[in-house]
Amino acid sequence: MSRHIEWLAALLGAALLVLLAWSAPWLRFVLTVALAKGIAVLGLLLLLRAGQVSFGHALFVAFAAYAVAFAAPSVPEALLLLPLAALGSALVGLVVGLFVVRYREIFFGMLNLAISMVFYSLLEKFYSITKGTDGIRLPPVTIAGQALTGATYEWTVFGIALVLALAFGALVRVYLASSMGQALMGIKTRETRLEFMGVSGRRVLLAAYVLSALMGGVGGAIIAMTSRHVTPALAYWTASGELVFIGILGGAGSVVGPFLGAVAYELTRVYAAAAVADAWQLILGAVLLAVILFAPGGLWALLRGRRTA
Amino acid sequence: MSALLSARGLRLAFGGVKAADGIDLDVMEHEFLAIIGPNGAGKTTFINMSTGYLRPQAGSITYDGTHQLLGLPPRRIVKLGVGRSFQLPQLFTEHTVLENAALALAAREGIWRPFAPLLRPAIRAEAEELLERFGLLHLADRRADALNEGARKLADIAMAVALRPRLLLMDEPTSGVAAADKMQVVETLVRVLREARVTAVFVEHDMEVVARFADRVAVWGQGRIAALGPPGEILNDPEVQRTVIGVVPNAVA
Numbered sequence A: 001m002s003r004h005i006e007w008l009a010a011l012l013g014a015a016l017l018v019l020l021a022w023s024a025p026w027l028r029f030v031l032t033v034a035l036a037k038g039i040a041v042l043g044l045l046l047l048l049r050a051g052q053v054s055f056g057h058a059l060f061v062a063f064a065a066y067a068v069a070f071a072a073p074s075v076p077e078a079l080l081l082l083p084l085a086a087l088g089s090a091l092v093g094l095v096v097g098l099f100v101v102r103y104r105e106i107f108f109g110m111l112n113l114a115i116s117m118v119f120y121s122l123l124e125k126f127y128s129i130t131k132g133t134d135g136i137r138l139p140p141v142t143i144a145g146q147a148l149t150g151a152t153y154e155w156t157v158f159g160i161a162l163v164l165a166l167a168f169g170a171l172v173r174v175y176l177a178s179s180m181g182q183a184l185m186g187i188k189t190r191e192t193r194l195e196f197m198g199v200s201g202r203r204v205l206l207a208a209y210v211l212s213a214l215m216g217g218v219g220g221a222i223i224a225m226t227s228r229h230v231t232p233a234l235a236y237w238t239a240s241g242e243l244v245f246i247g248i249l250g251g252a253g254s255v256v257g258p259f260l261g262a263v264a265y266e267l268t269r270v271y272a273a274a275a276v277a278d279a280w281q282l283i284l285g286a287v288l289l290a291v292i293l294f295a296p297g298g299l300w301a302l303l304r305g306r307r308t309a
Numbered sequence B: 001m002s003a004l005l006s007a008r009g010l011r012l013a014f015g016g017v018k019a020a021d022g023i024d025l026d027v028m029e030h031e032f033l034a035i036i037g038p039n040g041a042g043k044t045t046f047i048n049m050s051t052g053y054l055r056p057q058a059g060s061i062t063y064d065g066t067h068q069l070l071g072l073p074p075r076r077i078v079k080l081g082v083g084r085s086f087q088l089p090q091l092f093t094e095h096t097v098l099e100n101a102a103l104a105l106a107a108r109e110g111i112w113r114p115f116a117p118l119l120r121p122a123i124r125a126e127a128e129e130l131l132e133r134f135g136l137l138h139l140a141d142r143r144a145d146a147l148n149e150g151a152r153k154l155a156d157i158a159m160a161v162a163l164r165p166r167l168l169l170m171d172e173p174t175s176g177v178a179a180a181d182k183m184q185v186v187e188t189l190v191r192v193l194r195e196a197r198v199t200a201v202f203v204e205h206d207m208e209v210v211a212r213f214a215d216r217v218a219v220w221g222q223g224r225i226a227a228l229g230p231p232g233e234i235l236n237d238p239e240v241q242r243t244v245i246g247v248v249p250n251a252v253a
Helices: A002-023 A027-049 A058-071 A078-100 A105-125 A150-177 A179-195 A201-227 A237-250 A257-275 A280-294 A298-304 B043-050 B074-080 B097-109 B121-133 B149-161 B179-195 B207-213 B238-245
Strands: B003-014 B017-028 B032-036 B058-063 B082-085 B167-171 B199-203 B216-221 B224-229
Touching: A002 A027, A002 A150, A002 A257, A027 A058, A027 A150, A027 A179, A027 A201, A027 A237, A027 A257, A058 A078, A058 A105, A058 A201, A058 A237, A078 A105, A078 A150, A078 A201, A105 A237, A150 A179, A150 A201, A179 A201, A179 B074, A179 B097, A237 A257, A237 A280, A237 A298, A257 A280, A257 A298, B003 B043, B003 B199, B017 B043, B017 B058, B017 B199, B017 B224, B032 B043, B032 B207, B043 B167, B043 B199, B074 B082, B082 B149, B097 B121, B097 B149, B121 B149, B149 B167, B149 B179, B179 B207, B216 B238, B224 B238
Parallel strands: B032 B199, B032 B216, B082 B167, B167 B199
Antiparallel strands: B003 B017, B003 B058, B216 B224
16 A cells, blocks of 8 residues: 555656756756655665664765766766766775774764765865866766756756666665564664574665665765756765755655655755845744644654654 | 583683683583573573673684584574574564565575565565474564564564574573463473474473473572582582572571
C-alpha cells in the first residue's frame, strides 16, 4: 500500500516539476538545484534512519562540484564527469567514514562538521589552486557528445537530475527494505544487539555513509553543471545545515520526503527572497518551527495525512 | 561428555570490588547450568566476560577445546557459536517481532545484501517457524516495544537461538516476568533449548526455576564459586540456603 503511494507521489511530483519548469522557464534552474539537493538529502536520510545526523555533508556536495570544475577542461563530457565526481565523493566518504562511524550522535554530527570546515578552509585559502572565494567557472561541457546551449542544455541537465532523483529514490527504497537497511535502523534502537548477532554496527553504518557520500556527490556534480560556477560556499557549514533543514522539512519517513523538502525549500527561498529580500531566512525559520511543532514527520507525513515522528 | 566452555583463573576487579576472583568452571556439553548467588557476586560479569563484553584482567576462557575467547569482540564470539540473552531484553524496538526474528536469522548468513528484502519468503517462513516454537507467533506483527516483559524475554532469547548457538548464556531469563507467566516461560524455554540441543548457562534468582531447569548449580559469592553440584544437593545446603536463598534455619521470628 505504502509502496504504491510513494510511487504515485514520485511520478505525480515528477510530472508536476516538468510542468512547472515548462510553464516558468526561469524555474528550470531552481528546480534542477532542488532535485540535486534532494538527492544529497536522500543520502542524509539514510543516516537519519540510523539515528545519526551529519552536520557536514556539504563536504561531499562540494567535493564533487569542485571535481567537476577541475576535470571539465580535460574531460568536457557531462556523462563522464558526473559519475567520476560522484565516485570521488564516495571515496572521500569511505576515508572520512572509516573515522566518523566510530562515533555516535552529537560526536558524529560535530566530527562531520569539523571535517567539512577543514575542506572549506582548504578551498578558500589555497587561492593558487582553487581561486579562493572567487570560485571556478566551468567551461562548456558536452552531454553525450552533443554541444548543447541555452534552454536545451538546461532542459537536459534538468532531465538528468530528474531521472537520477527517481533512480536513487528507488535504490534507497530497496536498500532500506533489505537486511542491510533494516540493520541500519537497528543502530538507532539497539546497536548492542547487532553486535551480539555477529554484525558490526560500524560497518553497517559505513556502508550507508559511503552511499550517502555518493549521493551527495551526485547532487554536487549536478549543481556544478547547472550553475556552471563553484565556490567554497558549497562546503560552508550553512550549506550542510541547509541539507539537514531540508531533511526535517520534507520528512525522513519516505524517500519522497527529501525531494518535497528540497522543492519547497528552494521555491520558498526564491519567492521569499523576491518578496522580502531582507527577511527570507525569517520566513524559512518560521516554516521549520511550524513543521517541527505541528508536523514532526515533515511535509511527507503532512501530505499523507498522519503524523509519523 | 566434554567441557564446551572452560574458564580458568578469571580475575576482574572494578576498583576495590572483585567481580571475578579466580573463577574456574567447566560447562559440559548439553547440560543446563544455573548460576545463583546474591547481587554483586559477579554472575553477570561472568557472562559478560564469556561473551566478549568485558575483558578479564587475568585468566582464560576456552571454547570447544580450541578457541580462546579472551580478546575477541562479541560478534566474533557469536560467530563461534556462543549466544547470549540479556537481563534487559535487547530488541529493535521500532521493528516488529517478526522483523526482529528475521534480522537475527538474516544475520546468520551475513546481512550484506543491499537488494534482497529482509522479509523475503524464505526468511519470513523461518522467522514465523522460530516464533511459533517460542509461542510468539500471535505477536509477530506487534512492535517489539509493545510487548509485555515475558514476551520480550522470550523474543530476546529467540533472537539468540536464531543464530543456532551451541552454547547459550542467559542473564536472568525470568526476571521481571509476571509470576503467573513465569513457569510457562520456563517450560517454553526448556522445550525449545532441548529440541535445539543447546548447552545453556543461566543466571537465576528463582529457586523453583533452578530446581526444575538445572542439571547443575553453581553458587557465586564475592567473585568466587562457593559451591557447585546437582540442584538437589546445592539447594538443600544450609550455607547456600542462608547466604543465597535467604532461608534462616530454625528461624525464630
